[in-house]
Each structure stands twice: as structure tokens, then as C-alpha cells.
Amino acid sequence: MNNYNDYVKHSKKITDVNMSMAVLGWDQETKMPKNGSRFRAQQLSTLAEISHELSTNKEYGNLLNNLNSDDSLNSDQRRNISLSLKAFNKSKKYKSEFIIEESKLVSNAFQKWRLAKEKNDFSIFESSLTKLVDLRIKECEILGYENHPYDALLNQYEPGLTTNDVDKIFSNVKEFLVPFIKRISKSNKINDSFYYQKYSHNKQWDFGIELLKKMEYNFDSGRQDLSAHPFSTHFSPEDTRVTTRVDEDNLSEMIWSCIHEGGHALYEQGILSENYGLPLGETISLGIHESQSRLWENNVGRSLEFWKYNYESLKSIFPNQLSDVTVDDFYKAANNVKPSLIRTNADELTYHLHVLIRYEIEKALIEGKIMVKDLPEIWNLKYNEYLGVEVPSDALGVLQDIHWSHGNFGYFPTYTIGSFYAAQFFNQAKIENPNLLKEIEDGNNKNLLNWLRKNIHNNGKRLDADKLCEKISGEKLNFKYFKEYVIEKYSKIYSL
Ligand code: CO
Numbered sequence: 001m002n003n004y005n006d007y008v009k010h011s012k013k014i015t016d017v018n019m020s021m022a023v024l025g026w027d028q029e030t031k032m033p034k035n036g037s038r039f040r041a042q043q044l045s046t047l048a049e050i051s052h053e054l055s056t057n058k059e060y061g062n063l064l065n066n067l068n069s070d071d072s073l074n075s076d077q078r079r080n081i082s083l084s085l086k087a088f089n090k091s092k093k094y095k096s097e098f099i100i101e102e103s104k105l106v107s108n109a110f111q112k113w114r115l116a117k118e119k120n121d122f123s124i125f126e127s128s129l130t131k132l133v134d135l136r137i138k139e140c141e142i143l144g145y146e147n148h149p150y151d152a153l154l155n156q157y158e159p160g161l162t163t164n165d166v167d168k169i170f171s172n173v174k175e176f177l178v179p180f181i182k183r184i185s186k187s188n189k190i191n192d193s194f195y196y197q198k199y200s201h202n203k204q205w206d207f208g209i210e211l212l213k214k215m216e217y218n219f220d221s222g223r224q225d226l227s228a229h230p231f232s233t234h235f236s237p238e239d240t241r242v243t244t245r246v247d248e249d250n251l252s253e254m255i256w257s258c259i260h261e262g263g264h265a266l267y268e269q270g271i272l273s274e275n276y277g278l279p280l281g282e283t284i285s286l287g288i289h290e291s292q293s294r295l296w297e298n299n300v301g302r303s304l305e306f307w308k309y310n311y312e313s314l315k316s317i318f319p320n321q322l323s324d325v326t327v328d329d330f331y332k333a334a335n336n337v338k339p340s341l342i343r344t345n346a347d348e349l350t351y352h353l354h355v356l357i358r359y360e361i362e363k364a365l366i367e368g369k370i371m372v373k374d375l376p377e378i379w380n381l382k383y384n385e386y387l388g389v390e391v392p393s394d395a396l397g398v399l400q401d402i403h404w405s406h407g408n409f410g411y412f413p414t415y416t417i418g419s420f421y422a423a424q425f426f427n428q429a430k431i432e433n434p435n436l437l438k439e440i441e442d443g444n445n446k447n448l449l450n451w452l453r454k455n456i457h458n459n460g461k462r463l464d465a466d467k468l469c470e471k472i473s474g475e476k477l478n479f480k481y482f483k484e485y486v487i488e489k490y491s492k493i494y495s496l
Contacts, residue, residue: 004077007067010060011084012277017051019235026233026241030225045103052099055091064088076280076462083279083461093142105131106407113405120395122376125405130372132407133365140366150366153410157286158417160464163363166413170359172479173352173416178386180486181349184337185388187494192252192333197321199251207317208244208258214310215262215296216449217242221269229402230257232264232293236276240268251318252334253345256297263296264289266449270457280460286411288465290418291425292452298348298419299426299485300448304331305441335493339387341396348419349486353386358401358412366409421469423482425456428473 021044028040054060064085067073073081109128116124140149148163155161209224227243234240242261247253267283275281283289300306304327311327322330337347343354361378364370370378379398380391391397403411429451430436439447455472466476473481490496 002063002066004067004070004073004081007060007063007081007084008278010054010057010063011080014051014054015277015281017047017054021047021051022233022235026235029227029229029231030243041107048103052091052096055088061088061092079462080278080280087279090143098139098142102135102407105135106405109407110402110405113399113402117395117399120393120399122394122398125399126373129375129404132404133372133409136407136409137366137368150363150410153362153366154413155410157411157414158465159285160466161287161413161417166359166417169413169417169420169477169479170356172483173356176479176483177349177352177486180490181337181339181353183496184349184490184494185339187496190332190336190493191329192336194321194325194329195251195333196249197251199248199318199321201246201248203317204246204248204251204254207314208246208254210313211255211258211310212242212262214443214445215259215266216445217262217265218269222265224258230261232261232268234265234268237269237271237273237281240265251321256301256334259301260293260297263293266296266452267292267457270449270453271460272458275460280462282461284461284463284468285465286414287417287421288456288468290414291421292456294348294419295422295426295452299422300440300445302331302334302348303437303440304328305437307331307334308441309443332493335489337490337494339389341383341389341391342400349490350387352416352419355412355416357382357386362409362412417477420477420479420482421465423485424469424473424478425452427481427485 024040024044024047028037032040064081067081068085070081105128109125109132112125112128116122136153137149140152143152143155145151145155146162150163151161154163154166212224213219221238222240222242224242224244226245228245230242230244232240232242242258242265244254244258244261267289271281271283273281307327307330311330314330315322315325335347337349339350339353340346343351343358346354357379360382361370361375365372376394376398379394383389383391383397403409429448433439433447433451436448439445456468459468463471469475469477
């Protein structure tokens with residue numbers, strides 16, 4: 001291996017292995033029969049080992065180091081080399097004992113968490129979670145950080161984001177959103193009861209497919225299936241899949257999870273195929289990924305314009321359920337703000353308080369300021385303080401999310417910054433295309449998608465998240481865009 005083409009070949013090989021793991025992972029969540037799980041775990045772990053070997057191969061490291069000082073490369077090539085070298089150096093930091101210990105702890109913790117949630121008994125999960133937190137504290141030291149150990153964890157998902165940045169973001173959230181939500185809760189109530197009638201599974205499914213088509217999701221390069229928890233995954237820009245969940249007693253569940261995952265998938269479909277297997281053929285970060293799903297879910301999918309176009313078709317599918325419901329009623333109900341227990345069912349405002357609580361807890365755990373055994377009590381206190389709700393059980397409280405059982409710490413804040421990026425990007429798209437809302441009202445989302453393609457998707461990892469944001473909007477991530485969007489939208493809905 002001695003030149004750029006050798007690098008490209010090797011990098012693609014690593015991607016081929018990783019994408020094959022993704023196919024097996026997708027199958028596991030959607031189609032695999034129960035008895036498939038034993039050997040599937042083995043197959044995935046073999047591929048993970050091969051991927052790790054390829055990613056830390058000594059010759060590959062030498063090649064990357066040589067190419068990193070090669071002046072004859074163009075800027076895209078240099079960008080690929082620099083990002084691959086960074087990933088290589090990071091992989092090298094992990095000893096195989098750490099990887100093995102991590103995989104054992106996670107698989108154990110996941111089983112314990114499932115059981116604990118089922119039995120509503122946190123103590124079943126406590127010791128596994130304690131071990132996982134200790135492992136992450138160790139990992140922060142392995143990876144290194146400048147100011148705060150939690151930075152090392154954040155960086156896994158959102159390169160460049162620091163604990164200091166997140167503290168600032170959440171102080172804005174607290175200062176603005178907490179009193180704003182209080183004002184809403186004192187104003188008139190919105191009726192959303194019509195969501196909770198019987199809506200047949202098959203008709204909902206068909207409508208979801210229709211929504212994805214309206215968003216310009218390409219079914220020749222993707223498909224939708226059912227899964228217990230909706231997700232999107234990709235094997236290349238030409239095969240990018242989504243899943244959804246249909247609840248016959250709650251129409252909103254399918255609609256917005258479908259649009260959300262569709263937004264993620266559109267990002268992957270917009271990556272340039274010519275960059276497959278290289279960093280420029282990858283998405284930037286979880287925060288930017290989430291900005292794409294949230295932009296479609298909230299800024300588009302919960303707008304009056306979107307429903308002025310799509311509501312007639314929904315109503316024709318469910319004439320009995322929606323005969324007395326106007327498009328305005330439907331829109332308002334889609335934006336009903338109501339503090340609740342479960343993050344994934346939260347509205348787009350209280351959602352960030354759910355994330356804030358998890359962030360405060362994770363940070364304190366990594367700092368060693370709180371103990372895992374005290375989590376249920378801390379959780380319940382915080383839910384009372386920020387959302388004003390009483391948590392009736394740990395299953396509906398501290399045990400609700402899967403992330404900690406997978407050992408994912410540093411992940412939650414990307415949900416919130418994704419929403420804030422979405423507001424900033426959508427605002428810019430409207431400035432550059434003053435007709436945008438009118439187009440959405442006419443059922444035409446092509447220009448919006450083209451704008452996202454050109455400014456975000458097609459670039460892959462060419463820029464870091466903050467640089468991309470600056471290039472698009474002229475400034476770094478700024479909370480004011482989300483704040484303005486919220487004030488404008490909800491003042492009208494709630495006549496504040
Ligand atoms: Co998402």
C-alpha cells in the first residue's frame with residue numbers, strides 16, 4: 001500500500017464490512033425469526049472483529065501517515081485522509097480487552113434493563129449500569145479531553161461539541177422554555193382526542209407510504225418495514241431504509257415517526273455515491289442527522305401549510321374518524337404542548353426538558369457526583385421540578401430509554417442541538433426561497449429537498465458541523481432561531 005488509490009480501496013473494504021453489519025442489524029430488527037438470534041450475535045461479532053482489524057491495520061496506518069503529508073493531493077483527498085487518520089488514531093487507543101469487556105457488559109446490561117423494565121424494578125439493572133458508567137469514566141481517560149471528561153463522550157457523536165457548549169445551550173433552554181411552557185399550560189386546552197380512535201393498521205400504513213413519497217423519499221433506493229422501535233439505516237446512498245410502528249389506537253404515532261425517519265433517510269439518500277466508502281461519503285454527526293429528521297418532522301410535518309395539502313387525503317382515508325375535524329383542529333392537535341412522562345411521545349417543546357434531565361444526570365454520573373443507586377430518586381425529583389409530573393413507576397421513569405443499557409452516554413444532547421440546527425437551517429431556506437411555505441402548501445417539497453441536498457447532504461463530511469452551519473447561515477448554532485420559531489408558532493396556536 002503506498003498511494004491514494006490503495007487508501008481508497010482499503011477504506012471501502014472497511015465500509016463494506018460495516019455496511020454488511022448494518023444489513024444484519026436491520027434484518028435482526030425487522031425480519032429475523034426468534035431462533036436466529038444466537039448465531040446472528042456471533043456473525044455480528046465476527047464482522048466487528050474483522051472491521052476492527054482492518055481499521056487498525058499497521059500498514060494502513062503507515063499509508064495514512066504518509067498521505068497526510070503528501071502535498072500533491074487535492075483538498076477533498078486531503079480531507080478524506082485527515083478524517084480517516086483521526087478515526088485510525090482513535091481506534092488504536094482501544095485495547096482489545098476494552099472492546100471485549102464493553103461488548104460483554106453491554107449485552108448483559110441490555111438483558112438486565114429489559115427485565116428491570118418489565119418487572120418495574122431498578123435494582124435488577126443497578127449493578128450492570130454501575131459497571132457501564134465506570135467503563136465510560138475509564139474510556140474518557142483513554143480518549144483524552146481538554147476540560148471536562150464528558151467532552152470525550154460527546155465527541156463520539158458530535159465532534160467538536162464540548163460540555164461547556166451544551167451547558168450554554170441548556171441554560172437557554174431553561175431560561176426560555178420553562179416559563180414559556182408554563183404560560184402555555186395556563187392557557188386554553190387543545191383537544192386532540194380524535195387521534196385516539198380506531199385507525200386501521202393497513203390504511204395507516206398506506207398513508208405513511210404516501211407521506212414518504214410526498215417528501216421525495218426514493219423507494220427505488222429504500223423501503224419501509226415495521227419494527228418495535230422506528231429507526232432508519234443505510235447500506236449505501238442507494239439503499240437507505242426506514243421502519244415505522246403503527247398503533248391502531250393512536251394515529252399520531254405512525255405519522256410523525258414516519259416523517260422523522262424519512263428525514264433521516266433523505267439525508268443518507270443525498271450522500272454522493274461516488275464517495276461511498278470514504279469520509280466524504282458519510283454524514284457529519286448525530287446532531288446534523290437529527291436536524292434533518294426534526295426539520296421534516298416539526299418545521300415541515302407539524303406546519304399548517306403541510307397539512308393544508310395533506311389533510312384532505314388523510315380525511316378521505318378516515319372519513320368517519322375525522323368528519324368533524326377541520327384542518328386547523330388537526331394542526332393544533334399536532335402541536336399540543338403537554339408535559340408528560342415519556343420522552344419519545346413528548347411534544348416539540350417539552351421534549352428538550354426530557355433531554356436536559358438526561359444530560360444533567362449523565363454529566364453528574366461521569367463527574368462522580370451522583371451514584372447509580374440514587375438514580376430513581378434523582379430522576380423523579382427532576383421530572384417534578386422541570387415538567388411538573390409525578391413519576392408513578394421506574395418503568396415509566398428512569399428505565400424508559402434503551403440508551404444507557406447500550407452504554408450510550410453523550411448521545412442525548414444531539415437530539416436537542418439537532419432541533420436547534422433544524423430551526424436555523426429552515427429559517428435560512430425560507431430566506432433564500434420566500435415561496436417555500438407556499439410550495440409546501442401546494443404539496444411541492446422538491447425545492448426544499450434540493451436546498452438540503454445542495455447545502456447539506458451532497459457535502460458529506462466535507463465540513464465540520466459548526467463550519468457547515470456558518471457556511472449556510474452566516475453564524476454558528478444560535479438558539480435564537482429556535483426561540484423565534486417557537487414564539488411565532490405557539491403564540492398563534494395558544495393565543496398568547
Ligand atoms: Co432521530
